Amino acid sequence: MGQPSFSPQSLTHWRELRGLSVDGLAGAVGVTERAVRYWEAGVHTPGNRSLGRLLRVLRCDAQDLFERQRGTETLEDLRRDAGLSAEQACRALGQKRAAVGLRPERRKLRELERGQVVRSRRWMSPEGAGRLVRAMAQVYGVPERVVMDAWRRTRPDDVLPVLPERKKRDDxxxxxxxxxxxxxxxxxxxxxxxxxxxxxxxxxxxxxxxxxxxxxxxxxxxxxxxxxxxxxxxxxxxxxxxxxxxxxxxxxxxxxxxxxxxxxxxxxxxxxxxxxxxxxxxxxxxxxxxxxxxxxxxxxGAPREETAPAPLLSRWLWRILVRVASAGEGGVDGSLAGRGPHFLAVGRSPSRQAPSRGFIELRHPAGLDHGPYRWFVTDSGWRHIRDYLDRYRELYPDVDTTGIELRAAGEDNAPGRGGDTSLTHE
Structure with a gap:
């Protein structure tokens, strides 16, 4: 998958916004002054080990420094945003209980991030992938739903990871x-x-x-x-x-x-x-x-309001996604207001800690380059609908999803990002 472009101008902007000199930023990040000058000149791009520290020092997120919008992150993006090399990430994953028996290795992680064949049946079984998602969420410091979404963008043709059930404490x-x-x-x-x-x-x-x-x-x-x-x-x-x-x-x-x-x-x-x-x-x-x-x-004996298990949406957000998906080629106009887009739309974020789901986007209708913008479902959003439609119908039977599977099937023509995903034995 293509890497988002680093913006040297944005780095300079954020450095100056925080009142830092080139030398001051270099010292805070732990790199040489020359490295920062090369970054701002566009000669080099911050490496995995520097990026996480850079984001923390500037108090911004990766979207602010890269031409990448929230809600479009891949697995590699999440690792880089955490400031980890593949080797460092594997060492951290190996210490998580969820990853016991998965034997994290740099080679396998890079194959996973590139959408290539991962030579590990454990990693690519639904249960093993789900355990890996949980461990990644802990290591990268993001919610499990964010890793699940990034997994599906990176490997759209793979089996769907199944998150392990959490044990309920009986107190x-x-x-x-x-x-x-x-x-x-x-x-x-x-x-x-x-x-x-x-x-x-x-x-x-x-x-x-x-x-x-x-x-x-x-x-x-x-x-x-x-x-x-x-x-x-x-x-x-x-x-x-x-x-x-x-x-x-x-x-x-x-x-x-x-x-x-x-x-x-x-x-x-x-x-x-x-x-x-x-x-x-x-x-x-x-x-x-x-x-x-x-x-x-x-x-x-008061009933508890059931919360949707990761990575499913709440009833409120599922209604919004269904509304946009049911609108067809005309999309939904600006009446889609409130907090919903912050949780669902590309480029938005409900908080500085986690990106939106990236399931809807605001754009012109297909074939037009002028006029009002409308809300449409993204490829990631359609994939989510196809993955979990049956579960949503069981969870929220009051939400009318009549005909949505036909629309989802009509959108199921996006090319895969990876190669052959067949498994080999470890």
Whole structure:
């Protein structure tokens, strides 16, 4: 596969943006001043060992220095972005539990990255490939879904890697003991806080479904518990209303909440808010800890919202991908707003730590070079649909995917990137 072009001008831009001289950048990266000058002159390109340090020093990502967009990474790109040579990567992979028995070697890794025949049945079995994906994610410092996507771009004709199932820890006995240790009033408080937490979570999912920008969990999970002002003027918080319905008519931050906090089930905060016609008032806020949420969920028998296993999309993102895929040659217009494109579109990123999936792109319709841009499914997106359509239909039966397999089959004409993928014995 072709290497993305390195941009010497971008390197100079980022060096100057960070206030570094050529000598300062060289010292921070651990190379000679001449090496940096050669990079900025376009004579040489940063090697594997220098690239990762360069990205960390400049606090940018590979897309900023290469003519490569997020969501198009190959396996080699991920390794280089991590600042590892093939030999270094193999040594690190060999230390991961997921790669036990796979015997990572430089030759095999380079064959894998080039889309060539990998002379290892262990590496190319669905289970072995899945274990290798997990180990690569740990070594390269990216989510497993990112490695899976890069694997399919690099080796589109290979068998689909199957990620090993994660063992679920059964700590229900400890959670039951935590619930049993609470008195009735403390259980009432924990129950009301839990249901308000779940309502806030449901509201966030709905916002995302409508395409709105979601808030950080650190913000919306921190809920108003009480305002220290006359109820006749400020009313009651949602949690207080729940408590009053359960017969607790003095719902404030007292002994019960303090007991829950001592047991590590909640965290409390205090600040001041301005209230019209009243002025500033003290406000108490509360947030469930993970343990507190787990204790309440088990005791109340509350179902957990199932999350999609890697590398599948959430229901929200799957709906967006299906919408674009179903639009046909006309694509989808700019109404595809909200956070969805940050997770799905080429060139986007939901965070600085991981690229988007690269399943959709904004471009002109085929045959046109003017007019409004539209959203279309990329080759990588169509491949993902073909790989997992049956699983999505089982996971999200409410999402209408009628006819999408015909569209996917019509797009299945992209040339393979590798050679013969037959296996040989180790």
């Amino acid at each position: 229900s006995s400890g959670l039951e003991q935590a619930w049993d240790a609470l008195n009735n009033r403390q259980r009432t408080y924990l129950t009301c806080i839990f249901w308000q937490d779940q309502e806030a979570e449901k509201d966030q999912r709905y916002r995302r479904f409508l395409g709105g920008a979601g808030r950080r969990a650190a913000d919306w999970r921190r809920m108003d518990l009480a305002l220290y002002a006359p109820p006749a003027l400020v009313g009651y918080t949602r949690i207080q209303d729940r408590l009053r319905q359960e017969g607790v008519h003095d719902p404030g931050v007292g002994a019960s909440v303090a007991a829950l906090e001592r047991r590590g089930l909640v965290m409390t905060y205090q600040d001041r808010v301005y209230i019209p016609d009243l002025g500033e008032a003290l406000r108490a806020r509360v947030e469930l800890t993970r343990r507190g949420r787990a204790v309440a969920r088990l005791a109340l």
